[in-house]
Amino acid sequence: MEYRRLGRTGHSSSVLVYGAAALGDVDQDTADASVREALAAGINHLDVAASYGDAELRLGPMMADIRKDVFLATKTGDRDRDAAWTSINRSLERLQTDRLDLLQLHAVGDLDDLDRALGAGGAIEAAVRAKEEGLVAEIGITGHGDQAAATHLEALRRFPFATVLTPLNAVLWRDPAYRENYEALVAEVRRQDVGLMTIKTVSRRNWPDGAEQTHSTWYEPLATAEKIRAAVSWVLAHDEVTGLATAGDVRLLGMIVDAERGRMPVEDAEALLGGDDEYSSPFLHMTI
Numbered sequence: 036m037e038y039r040r041l042g043r044t045g046h047s048s049s050v051l052v053y054g055a056a057a058l059g060d061v062d063q064d065t066a067d068a069s070v071r072e073a074l075a076a077g078i079n080h081l082d083v084a085a086s087y088g089d090a091e092l093r094l095g096p097m098m099a100d101i102r103k104d105v106f107l108a109t110k111t112g113d114r115d116r117d118a119a120w121t122s123i124n125r126s127l128e129r130l131q132t133d134r135l136d137l138l139q140l141h142a143v144g145d146l147d148d149l150d151r152a153l154g155a156g157g158a159i160e161a162a163v164r165a166k167e168e169g170l171v172a173e174i175g176i177t178g179h180g181d182q183a184a185a186t187h188l189e190a191l192r193r194f195p196f197a198t199v200l201t202p203l204n205a206v207l208w209r210d211p212a213y214r215e216n217y218e219a220l221v222a223e224v225r226r227q228d229v230g231l232m233t234i235k236t237v238s239r240r241n242w243p244d245g246a247e248q249t250h251s252t253w254y255e256p257l258a259t260a261e262k263i264r265a266a267v268s269w270v271l272a273h274d275e276v277t278g279l280a281t282a283g284d285v286r287l288l289g290m291i292v293d294a295e296r297g298r299m300p301v302e303d304a305e306a307l308l309g310g311d312d313e314y315s316s317p318f319l320h321m322t323i
Contacts, residue, residue: 036049036050036051036076036077036078036295036296037049037050037271037295038050038079039276039277039278040230040277041080041106041198041230041232041277041278042197042198042224042227042228042229042230042231042277043197043227043228043229043230044136044137044172044173044197044198044230046080046106046136046230047079048079048080048106048230048277048278049077049078049079049080049278050271050276050277050278050279050295051073051076051078051080051278051279051281051291051292051295052078052080052081052082052232052278052279052280052281053070053073053078053080053081053082053280053281054082054234054280054281054282054283055081055082055083055084055087055090055091055093055094056083056084056087056090056283057069057090057251057281057282057283057284057285057287057288058070058083058087058088058089058090058093058094058285059087059088059089059090059251059283060088060089060251061093061285063093063096065285066090066093066094066285067096067097068285069285069288070094070097070101072288072289072292073281073288073292074101074104074105076292078281078292079104079105079106080105080106080108080278081094081105081106081107081108082108082109082110082200082232082280083107083108083109083110083130084109084110084111084112084139084141085109085110085111085112085122085125085126085141086110086112086141091109091126091129091130092129094130095129095130095131095132096131098130098131098132099131102132106136106137107130107132107135107136107137108135108136108137108138108139108175109126109130109135109137109138109139110138110139110140110141110142110177111123111126111138111139111140111141111158111161111162112141112142113158113161114148114151114152114157114158115151115156115157115158116156116157116158116160116161117161118158119157119158119160119161119162120161120164120165122161123135123138123161123162123165123170123171124170127170133170134169134170134171134172135165135170135171135172136171136172136173137171137172137173137174137175137197137198138162138165138166138170138171138173138174138175139174139175139176139177139198139200140152140158140159140162140174140175140176140177141177142177142178142179143176143177143178143186143187143190144178144179144180144182144183144186145180145182145186146182146186146189148178148186149186149189149190149193153190153193153194159174159194162174173197173198174194174196174197175196175197175198175199175200175230176190176196176198176199176200177199177200177201177234178200178201178202179202179234179235179318180202180318181207181210181212181213181316181318182216183201183202184201184202184213184216184217184219184220185216185219185220187199187201187220188216188219188220188223191220191223191224191227191229192223195227196229197229197230198229198230198231198232199220199224199229199230199231199232200232200233200234200280201217201220201231201232201233201234202233202234202235202318203217203233203234203235203236203270203273203276204233204235204236204237204238204266204269204270205266205269205304205305205308205309205314206308206314206315206316207235207316210316221275224275225275230277231275231276231277232276232277232278232279232280233270233276233278233279233280234279234280235254235317236266236267236270236279236280236282236291237256237257237263237266237267237282237287237291238252238254238255238256238257238317239254239255239256239257239258239262239311239313239314239315240254240255240313240314240315240316240317240319241254241255241315241317241319241320242254242255243255250282250284250286250287251283251284252282252283252284252287253283253317254317256282256284256287258287260290260293260294261307262307262308262311263287263290263291263294264290264293264294264297264298264299264304265299265303265304265305265307265308266294266304266308267279267291267294267295267298268294268298268299268300268301268303268304269301269304269305269308271295271298272298272301272304
């Protein structure tokens, strides 16, 4: 497993960040096995959210044994101060810990959302209070959608977030507008020494209407080992990226781990992914 410095947090994070959305609707035994699989592979960064079903509750019983060995991040999707403060404290209780390494404002994907979260009485005030009281070490921001990169750039202009979690994959990169916004975000990330993480690495497309949803992800994922290898290889070829979040289905974790270990040249990855006529943005029809 490769490790990269998570910006000015200084943490040496595994390039695979365990996406605990995968635990939102599984039993405790399945959750325990999946996290053990991740830790055995060298993953040392766990990313969960208050809105991921029972995921925080599934991670909680493990904390007594693993807390000292992992970078623990969660998220609040609330936009006002009081609701966010309640969410942060509830997450601490569910996770059975007294501190978080990272608290992220969740799913801030457009400027209206950003205005609410960072405005007077917004969620950012709860996050800052939590940091001042020692409940969280760092504050970050995440978001979905084709405006996420542009929104996160503006967020960094307004507040010194320590980390950003924003979408990136080979098909989003083909969109000139998205690519321009992402590259502008990267320039600011480098200037401020922000940890940049990514999501939607193994997304293939939106689920087609009427299709059987074979995975618990809200998008249809790439499901073959070779295409997942290509997708992971492509994202990790970006040296500005400190890590990518693994997919929200425990059955995909093994292939993603194998992909990180056996990366292919980026040119081969692009060619393989480019041969899929159905490969498209997961944000054409937002379902979250």
